[in-house]
Amino acid sequence: MPDKRVVITGLGVISSIGIGREEFWPALLEGRSGISEISSFDTTQYPVHFGGEVKNFRTEDFLSKRRIASCGKASCFGICAAKLALKDAGLEREELEAKRTAFCIGTTSGESQIIQGLNYGWVKGGGEAVRPGLIPQSPTNMLSVSAGVALGLHGPNFVIPNACAAGNFAIGYGYDLLRLGDTDLALAGGSDAFSKIAYTGFARMFAIAPQMCQPFDKNRKGMLVAEGAGLVVLERLEDALERKAPIYAEVLGYGVSCDARHMTAPFADGMKEAIENALAESGVSPREVDYISAHGTGTAVNDREECGAIKKVFPDNYKKIPVSSIKSMLGHTMGAASGIETVACCLAIKNGNLPPTINYQTPDPECDIDCVPNVSRRHKVDIALNNASAFGGNNSCLVLKRYPV
Secondary structure (H helix, E strand, C coil), X not given: CXXXXXXXXXXXXXXXXXECHHHHHHHHHHCCCCCEECCCCCCCCCCCCEEECCXXXXXXXXXXXXXXXXXXXXXXXXXXXXXXXXXXXXXXXXXXXCCCEEEEEECCCCCHHHHHHHHHHHHHHCHHHCCHHHHHHCCCCHHHHHHHXXXXXXXXXXXXCCHHHHHHHHHHHHHHHHHCCCCCEEEEEEEECCCHHHHHHHHHCCCECCCCCCCCECCCCCECEECEEEEEEEEEHHHHHHCCCCCCEEEEEEEEEECCCCCCXXXXXXXXXXXXXXXXXXXXXXXXXXXXECCCCCCHHHHHHHHHHHHHHCCCCHHHCEEECCHHHHCECHHHHHHHHHHHHHHHHHHCEECCECCCCCECHHHCCECCECCCEECCCCEEEEEEEECCCEEEEXXXXXXXX
């Protein structure tokens, strides 16, 4: 059975702090907040009015009017992030059509805005009031199918709906397809549009912060719902070298686990298992890790449990490993989160800078890690971990390495 080395050669990101890596990375290092008052729907009935909406994004700069009309917002985000990643990798459509190119995307809510539109029509006037054009846009697999059609991709094509860990799962599966020889190229990551359904759910659970997300802070009050997409181009190392592609990082492996414990509350032991599985598959020891991109949602339980997992895996050196959460700037982009955070990890490895955890004010004894508080930092990164977890106890950890070291 073939087992190929896999590298990341292109980055595409759409976020509340920037479109494309050229905008995204400086904004991260600056510690810029992408949180603003929500404008996509009326929040007067909610106790909180802030979130991470993508601003100044013109879909028509990427897609035709016909394509836009046939896709929901989450699909558009995914296609546009894929186009940015392909451009960054120096790949043209003709090259994609000549290869088996996989498209692997994760999501939490799928086309939630389309579902909302269908529900609104049904409630307003029954079946006759439902707009028929929305029906083919509503299945979750439209996130991958629409990209396959728009980009001319003939390889494996699928959606992984593993909620807030979905981006890591998608990248891990794309990695498996490549190293086992089941595809020639892969686009992988996550996408989610701002979801009123998710916003309502988190608000009813009292999990949303009033105005800012403060991961690892003693007085943290919760997460903030956001939207966006993050996709990467995955290639076999020999193919990337042959075409002289830019190489951001090598994917060494990934680990997953399930808490099998609680539908919403995270659990340190489950997170620990995912990290240990990732390190074991990658052949990396705990002492070799230089940076951890945290799930870091800013909720009391998540941050405590994630720090507990890190302490268990790295008992001797956890205070020496920088651990930051870019959700402090972007908000929680749901299924897109770990895709966007993979982009951030690649740029940290490539540039030797760490994004900060902003809004950090008061240390928490239970979260006594180095969270890169408030200000970015120069730091050489040879090995980075990207943690992501989701409701139901779905945990994941992706291991990335500088190439060449």
